[in-house]
Amino acid sequence: MNAAILSLNIGSSSIKLALFDAVTLEPILRGNVTDVGRDARASFTSHGQTTVSERPAAADIGEAVRWLLAEVRERHPEMRLAAVGHRVVHGGTRFDKPVRVDAEVLAELEALAVLAPAHQPAEIALIRNLQELLPDVPQIACFDTAFHRTQxxxxQWFALPRALSESGIVRIGFHGLSYEYIASVLPQIAVPHPYGKTVVAHLGHGASVCAMRNLRSVSTSMGFTPLDGLMMGTRCGTIDPGVLLHLQQQRGMSAQDVADLLGNRSGLLGVSGISDDVRVLEASGDPRAxxxxxxFAERAATAIAAQCVALEGLDALVFTGGIGEHAENTRKRIGERLRWLGIVLDDARNASDATRISSDAARVQxxxxxTDEETVIARAAARLLGSPSER
Structure with a gap:
């Protein structure tokens, strides 16, 4: 019976799944469930072949995962799960590396859930669900915040009274699993070009940028929570704190109302009044879109430029995430705003599937x-299990 590691990466209405050989860490199967709670649809890719499964709408993430586990077992009945690795959005300052989940860890994750309400409660519920379904299989928590603990x-500190910073109210940073993956592959991709001073732009429904000096995080745009930084799909990003006071003190909004406004009704959706999906906005003729x-491009370019202060320059810029990887017009808009920085995109490359999209004459590559957060999760689980490939 073959041992395997299952990586799970859940969003508010989606799940990414990847199954890896526990010894070699070669991928066996990848899957993706979208539109959980609506018309759930799962696609699986194995050995280059993709199949699609459709079921009556999964009511929630837990039901969708049970469906996924059944699909995986049907496709690989010989498989024995050695571990399940989870992406956990918020680890605070406490967790700087992956850990095996026990009751104490779960309690700490629950205490942090208020800081990532769009993600953490679902992640905790999923871990508990799998502890019941798979009681003998270790559950490994891999933190989106851990990569930034080198800053x-x-x-990390805000300009607040020192006691607050010392109590843990600091810039935590997120998307760390994505940044860790980019750091692991960039040396092979960038050579012979320099990459010691790199900014990575993870642009998706959630978005952030990270400055890496010699592949280690030295600065990032997200702060204490995933609300901060860039404009996002439904999140406002950086905003004058006085606006929040005004909304509560003069407009009579409750704290919960403000939280909902900033996290679920702002960003691309709020500004356009149409959609949080870049593809929908690109196709729209509405000037608000x-x-x-x-x-979005203006805020992203501003954030990228700001990260160059921590690096004292820039050798390379990397786009990743759903928008960063697929939205050529967004990349073009951002690039045009950063020409003064030495960034010049090659239009033909940008419109293709090229890995390097800068012009040959550009100073910054x-x-x-x-990105591949699932591979990072599997590597972490293998290390904790003592896999020969990770020793």
Whole structure:
């Protein structure tokens, strides 16, 4: 019976799944479920072949995962799960590396859930669900925040009274599993071009940028929660704190109302009044859609430029994430705003599936690299299990 590691990466209405050989870490199967709670649809890819399964709408993430487990077992009846690895969005300052989940860890994750309400409660529920379904299989928590714990104190602290920073109210940073993957493959992709000073732009429904010096995080745009930084699909990103006070004190909004506004009704959706999906906005002729897309590019370019301060320059820019990998017009808008920085995109490359999309004469190299958080999760689980491939 073959031992395997299952990596799970859940969103608010989607699940990414990958199954790896526990010894070699070669991928066996990859899967994706979309539109959980509506018209759930799962696709699986194995050995280059993709199949699609459709079932009556899964009511929630837990039901969708049970469906996925059944599909995996049907396709690989010889498989024995050695571990399940989970992407956990918020690990605070406490968790700087993956850990095996026990009651104490779960309690700490629950205490942090209020800081990532769109993700963490579902992740905790999933872990509990799988502990019941698979009681003998270790559950491994891999934190989106851990990669940024290498940042210097000045990059992490806010200009608040020192006691608050010392109590843990600091810039935590997110999308760390994605950034860790990019850091692991960039040396092979970038050579012979320099990459010691790199900014990575993870642009998706959630979006952030990260400055890496010699592949280690030194600065990032997201802060104490995933609300901060760039404009996103439904999240506002950086905003004047006085606006929040005004909404509560003068407009009579409750804290929960403000949280819902900033996290679920702002960003691309709020500005356009149409959609949080870049593809829908690109296809729209509504001027509000154009304004939202231009604002998204403006905020992303500003954040990329700001990260160059921590690096004292820039060798390379990497686009990743769903928008970063697939939205050529968004990359073009961002690139045009950063020409002064030495970024010049080659239009033909940008419109193709090229990995390097900068022009040959550009001073800063620009790459599009698909991220793979599931592989990072599997590697972490293998290390904790003591896999020979990770010793």
């Amino acid at each position: 210097p104190k000045l990059s 154009r304004e939202a897309l231009e604002m 620009v790459f599009v690299i698909p």
